[in-house]
Amino acid sequence: MINMADIPTKCTEACCTGPRVELQLRPEEEYIQLAAFYKVFGDPTRLKILWALDESELCVCAIAELLSMSKSAVSHQLAYLRQNRLVSFRREGKTAYYRLADDHIKMILDAGTDHINE
Amino acid sequence: MINMADIPTKCTEACCTGPRVELQLRPEEEYIQLAAFYKVFGDPTRLKILWALDESELCVCAIAELLSMSKSAVSHQLAYLRQNRLVSFRREGKTAYYRLADDHIKMILDAGTDHINE
DNA sequence: ATTATAGTTGAACAACCGTTCAACTGTCAA
DNA sequence: TTGACAGTTGAACGGTTGTTCAACTATAAT
Numbered sequence: 001m002i003n004m005a006d007i008p009t010k011c012t013e014a015c016c017t018g019p020r021v022e023l024q025l026r027p028e029e030e031y032i033q034l035a036a037f038y039k040v041f042g043d044p045t046r047l048k049i050l051w052a053l054d055e056s057e058l059c060v061c062a063i064a065e066l067l068s069m070s071k072s073a074v075s076h077q078l079a080y081l082r083q084n085r086l087v088s089f090r091r092e093g094k095t096a097y098y099r100l101a102d103d104h105i106k107m108i109l110d111a112g113t114d115h116i117n118e
Numbered sequence: 119m120i121n122m123a124d125i126p127t128k129c130t131e132a133c134c135t136g137p138r139v140e141l142q143l144r145p146e147e148e149y150i151q152l153a154a155f156y157k158v159f160g161d162p163t164r165l166k167i168l169w170a171l172d173e174s175e176l177c178v179c180a181i182a183e184l185l186s187m188s189k190s191a192v193s194h195q196l197a198y199l200r201q202n203r204l205v206s207f208r209r210e211g212k213t214a215y216y217r218l219a220d221d222h223i224k225m226i227l228d229a230g231t232d233h234i235n236e
Numbered sequence: 237a238t239t240a241t242a243g244t245t246g247a248a249c250a251a252c253c254g255t256t257c258a259a260c261t262g263t264c265a266a
Numbered sequence: 267t268t269g270a271c272a273g274t275t276g277a278a279c280g281g282t283t284g285t286t287c288a289a290c291t292a293t294a295a296t
Contacts, residue, residue: 012271013177013213023170023184030234031162037230039160043284044149047156052141059131060243066141073285075244080284094242094293095131104233108226112152115203115222130241161254178273191255193274198254212263212272 040084041108045069046077053087054106057099158202159226163187164195171205172224175217 040046048067052058058066064074078098081087086105089098100106158164166185170176178196182189196216199205204223207216218224 013179023173025166025184026169028162031165033234034230035160035162035165037234038156038165038226039283042153042157042160044146044153045284047149047153048143051144055141061131061241066143070286071243072245072287075242076284079244091243096243102233102236104229108229108233111222111226111229112155115155115220115226116148116151118220157253163254179271188256189273190257190275193272194254197274214273 037084040081040086041112043077045073046081047109049074049077049081050086050100050105050109053098053100054109057097059095059097061095063098155202158199158204159230161195163191164199165227167192167195167199168204168218168223168227171216171218172227175215177213177215179213181216 041050045067049063052063052066060071060074060078063069063078064071067074078087078089081098082089085101087098088101089096091097159168163185167181170181170184176184178189178192181187181196182192185192196205196207199216200207203219205216206219207214209215
């Protein structure tokens with residue numbers, strides 16, 4: 001069943017009928033990818049981890065201790081951060097050391113903080 | 119019932135027992151606020167709206183048409199964007215014109231795009 | 237070999253999120 | 267004043283997400 005209210009109608013207002021800039025959307029996939037990237041920053045736990053890793057390379061255990069969280073929860077979030085290439089890591093014996101992947105991360109964290117504090 | 123695996127134990131590895139940088143977390147509220155801000159970018163629909171508004175001020179109808187979405191869905195997202203101060207708007211008769219709130223928005227969009235395209 | 241520790245993983249559960257649907261407000265034109 | 271249109275809003279539905287729990291691997295020490 002079709003609900004007419006859901007079908008966008010051509011707007012009759014000047015903003016739409018008059019001459020205006022022709023806007024072009026990019027392929028859907030690009031928005032999905034980009035949204036997935038930002039989504040990673042959209043959780044307090046992951047932000048804490050990212051801020052911490054910006055100051056120092058850390059093992060899972062240290063992060064868990066710092067955040068008062070289970071190693072499991074932290075490991076899940078680190079896996080998520082890894083998948084989205086926000087962090088990288090190296091293994092040394094039993095221990096896995098994590099660090100920020102590149103410079104965009106800090107830049108985005110700073111821009112967000114600026115926005116909040118204004 | 120307490121699950122011991124959930125209580126972070128003091129790590130016995132060198133990374134934790136040795137001398138290391140003293141990390142200090144900020145108040146929980148700051149992370150929550152910041153996460154809420156980034157979360158706004160974490161949806162393809164909202165990204166499309168933001169990119170579109172970066173090019174031109176637009177009414178709800180025009181956005182709905184551009185994205186092939188219902189005015190309701192767009193209006194919900196715009197309300198969300200407004201609450202998080204990513205867009206502002208002015209009324210002119212029946213029509214509501216939306217635009218980006220400030221410059222951080224475009225900066226963050228660009229930084230994200232850079233990260234994806236590398 | 238046995239035990240302890242660092243870390244990972246999949247399933248499950250509750251909380252959250254995006255769209256739809258239906259009903260509504262406010263403005264404008266006939 | 268009636269109807270049409272731009273836009274908003276709240277409830278509801280299904281899909282997603284973050285943490286927990288339990289079981290697991292791998293490395294190191296006794």
